[in-house]
Amino acid sequence: MPRLHKAKKVLMASKTLFEKIWEQHVVRANPDGRTLLYIDLHLVHEVTSPQAFEGLRLAGLPLRRPDRTVATVDHNVPTTANRTLIADPIAAQQIETLRRNCRDFRVQFFDIDSAEQGIVHVIGPELGLTQPGMTIVCGDSHTSTHGAFGALAFGIGTSEVEHVLATQCLWQKKPKTMEIVVDGELPLGATAKDIALGIIGRMGTDGATSHVIEYRGEAVRALSMEGRMTLCNMSIEAGARAGMIAPDETTFDYMRGRRFAPKALDKAIAHWETLRSDEGVRFDSTVKIDASALEPFVTWGTNPGMVAPITGRVPDPNSALSEADQQAVARALEYMNLKPGTAMEDIEVDRVFIGSCTNARIEDLRLTAELVRGYHVHPRVRAMVVPGSQQVKREAESEGLDRVFRAAGFDWRESGCSMCLGMNPDILKPGERCASTSNRNFEGRQGRGGRTHLVSPPMAAAAAITGHFTDVRKWRFKEAQSA
Amino acid sequence: MRAFREHTGIAAPLGRNNVDTDQIIPKQFLKRIERTGYGEFLFYDWRSDGEGKPQPDFVLNRPEFTGASVLIAGKNFGCGSSREHAAWALSDYGFRAVVAPTFADIFTTNAGNNGILLVKLSEAEVQSLLQRAQQIPDYKLHISLVERTIRDDQGFSASFPIDDFRRNCLLEGLDEIGLTLKHDPEISAYESRIAQRGW
Numbered sequence: 001m002p003r004l005h006k007a008k009k010v011l012m013a014s015k016t017l018f019e020k021i022w023e024q025h026v027v028r029a030n031p032d033g034r035t036l037l038y039i040d041l042h043l044v045h046e047v048t049s050p051q052a053f054e055g056l057r058l059a060g061l062p063l064r065r066p067d068r069t070v071a072t073v074d075h076n077v078p079t080t081a082n083r084t085l086i087a088d089p090i091a092a093q094q095i096e097t098l099r100r101n102c103r104d105f106r107v108q109f110f111d112i113d114s115a116e117q118g119i120v121h122v123i124g125p126e127l128g129l130t131q132p133g134m135t136i137v138c139g140d141s142h143t144s145t146h147g148a149f150g151a152l153a154f155g156i157g158t159s160e161v162e163h164v165l166a167t168q169c170l171w172q173k174k175p176k177t178m179e180i181v182v183d184g185e186l187p188l189g190a191t192a193k194d195i196a197l198g199i200i201g202r203m204g205t206d207g208a209t210s211h212v213i214e215y216r217g218e219a220v221r222a223l224s225m226e227g228r229m230t231l232c233n234m235s236i237e238a239g240a241r242a243g244m245i246a247p248d249e250t251t252f253d254y255m256r257g258r259r260f261a262p263k264a265l266d267k268a269i270a271h272w273e274t275l276r277s278d279e280g281v282r283f284d285s286t287v288k289i290d291a292s293a294l295e296p297f298v299t300w301g302t303n304p305g306m307v308a309p310i311t312g313r314v315p316d317p318n319s320a321l322s323e324a325d326q327q328a329v330a331r332a333l334e335y336m337n338l339k340p341g342t343a344m345e346d347i348e349v350d351r352v353f354i355g356s357c358t359n360a361r362i363e364d365l366r367l368t369a370e371l372v373r374g375y376h377v378h379p380r381v382r383a384m385v386v387p388g389s390q391q392v393k394r395e396a397e398s399e400g401l402d403r404v405f406r407a408a409g410f411d412w413r414e415s416g417c418s419m420c421l422g423m424n425p426d427i428l429k430p431g432e433r434c435a436s437t438s439n440r441n442f443e444g445r446q447g448r449g450g451r452t453h454l455v456s457p458p459m460a461a462a463a464a465i466t467g468h469f470t471d472v473r474k475w476r477f478k479e480a481q482s483a
Numbered sequence: 484m485r486a487f488r489e490h491t492g493i494a495a496p497l498g499r500n501n502v503d504t505d506q507i508i509p510k511q512f513l514k515r516i517e518r519t520g521y522g523e524f525l526f527y528d529w530r531s532d533g534e535g536k537p538q539p540d541f542v543l544n545r546p547e548f549t550g551a552s553v554l555i556a557g558k559n560f561g562c563g564s565s566r567e568h569a570a571w572a573l574s575d576y577g578f579r580a581v582v583a584p585t586f587a588d589i590f591t592t593n594a595g596n597n598g599i600l601l602v603k604l605s606e607a608e609v610q611s612l613l614q615r616a617q618q619i620p621d622y623k624l625h626i627s628l629v630e631r632t633i634r635d636d637q638g639f640s641a642s643f644p645i646d647d648f649r650r651n652c653l654l655e656g657l658d659e660i661g662l663t664l665k666h667d668p669e670i671s672a673y674e675s676r677i678a679q680r681g682w
Contacts, residue, residue: 027666027669027670027673028666028669030648032646032647032648033646033647033648034648036663036666036669036670038670038673038674038677047513047514047566048565048566048567050516051516051517051518051567054516054518059660061660064670075513076514088514090514090515091514093514093516094514094515094516097516139565139567140564140565141563141564141565141589154589155565155589156565156589156592157565157566157567157570157589157592157593157596158518158567158593159567159592159593159596159597159659160592160596162660163659163660163663166660166663166664167660167663167664167670168670168674169663169666169670171648171659171663173646173648175588205501205559205562206501206558206559206562206585206587209559209585209587209588210588236563239559239562239587239588241588262682263682264681264682265682267681267682268682271680271682303501303503303562324500324557328499328500328501331499421505421510421564422510423510423511423513423514430533440503440505440563440564442503442505442506442563443505443506443528444505444506444509444528445505445510448509448528448533449533
């Protein structure tokens with residue numbers, strides 16, 4: 001009997017990181033399997049919130065926890081100087097609506113001209129709002145970004161935004177768990193973006209549907225917080241409900257000195273240290289990736305799973321396994337205007353976009369600036385750098401990165417989502433081809449008829465200089481010739 | 484929310500996998516602050532050319548599918564962006580149900596919150612329905628959420644899974660916020676517990 005007792009105890013104690021956070025947030029568990037989950041932090045932006053605030057007004061409900069709600073404008077703000085005058089009256093009205101809603105419901109709001117403005121998934125972490133162990137939601141699918149801190153963070157629709165505003169809770173069915181173990185060392189020239197694209201290329205855009213991913217393994221541990229955010233950001237592109245990484249010293253170091261980080265940080269860290277999957281715990285599924293075999297990737301199609309290494313070629317539709325896949329590849333190549341068998345390095349680009357919640361943090365800009373220093377953007381190419389936030393922009397400018405980019409012929413912009421989704425004036429013209437550090441290459445995503453290739457920031461920078469996709473591992477770095 | 488119990492309607496075949504919400508409602512229509520009026524922009528970039536003229540080949544522009552209220556599509560329908568505008572556009576256009584082998588997670592919730600029933604069938608069943616909708620004139624599907632069944636008048640019949648909570652909300656047209664606010668004491672108790680954490 002004592003042995004049985006012990007075995008049961010071990011079994012009960014064994015939990016994944018996700019299960020620990022989940023259990024710590026259960027307000028109520030219903031017999032039908034639904035759980036009322038408490039939400040620690042609700043991030044709000046202008047596009048998916050107006051109808052939710054309107055719903056509160058119509059129902060005469062208060063906002064339950066203004067202190068757990070933070071808002072900014074990012075999706076449709078212009079990225080040009082003097083941008084407070086917005087030419088698009090509908091965008092201006094949407095921004096004004098958020099301004100009024102935040103005033104009326106007493107929500108902390110980082111307006112277009114504030115020093116904290118930026119992409120919601122960039123400012124949450126940099127302000128210390130995002131913390132390990134939290135549940136975080138936002139009316140935006142890339143909320144998975146915050147999982148990099150060991151938080152359970154996921155995107156929601158506007159009805160759910162309204163539900164969280166009113167109740168600070170959400171009804172959830174417990175998702176399944178998936179571990180993605182990335183062992184080995186990432187080769188020079190490959191980045192967190194390439195881990196993400198490598199994973200999605202392998203499992204497809206629905207490979208992790210209904211699952212919460214935990215990224216593990218030495219290549220994940222070795223990533224900076226910026227790299228971890230890039231990786232978790234793209235979880236949704238594999239269909240995952242969320243992606244997360246257990247917090248460690250890298251995480252705790254990042255939290256120190258952040259404006260909204262816990263005041264009693266040591267006490268918080270003592271709790272955060274318990275937020276890791278127990279030894280030997282079972283996940284519903286396991287995927288293993290060898291980081292040392294990864295290369296810089298470039299997407300060739302119209303979803304992030306349609307991807308090839310830079311040394312690869314555009315695929316032949318006839319080589320796809322099923323009839324549906326053959327049709328999908330053929331349709332994608334037609335939209336992208338690419339011929340099967342074309343070497344990825346031979347694809348020429350017209351535009352380069354360095355930005356978005358995936359890759360517009362300070363580390364991304366440092367890495368990219370190093371590469372373009374002393375070079376100039378190809379005459380055919382128009383390239384822009386859109387820092388993820390005002391804070392990133394200031395930091396980059398204090399390091400002189402803006403001068404490096406400008407000297408190389410890049411546009412240096414104000415912060416926002418910009419050409420990742422083209423809700424503001426930054427869009428592709430029909431037929432234009434873009435090397436983009438963003439997260440989605442869907443048809444028309446960056447502008448109707450625009451052709452998007454997803455890449456890492458170094459790969460985007462190299463394409464800007466040479467005018468075509470270029471293996472960044474062969475890049476010759478130059479010392480500064482101009483500044 | 485509009486309740487869903489039984490529905491019979493014209494079925495439109497959209498035989499593509501991975502239909503993302505950027506296609507269902509492109510970004511240029513997300514700047515509005517209303518919940519209604521998105522129907523005319525549904526699948527905008529597929530329905531019309533660059534000048535706004537209709538593309539005659541697109542399924543919703545074909546006269547035989549005028550008034551369609553059931554959409555049949557490939558796997559992973561609704562992937563990508565969390566924009567609930569996709570559900571609003573489908574609903575506003577007149578769709579009451581979407582039939583597909585699989586659906587993306589966030590879209591599943593958004594559809595449910597807008598009274599759109601998602602009917603999950605096997606790949607083979609969906610293929611069969613796509614063919615029937617292409618070939619049989621005036622093709623209609625009958626869906627019963629009460630029975631959890633879908634059938635046509637030509638012998639197709641299948642049952643589909645749906646979780647009890649979602650089914651109940653749809654059958655009754657229940658408002659989730661109203662349901663949750665009944666648990667206010669439990670939420671308050673949870674809040675007092677976490678207020679004592681000390682950091």
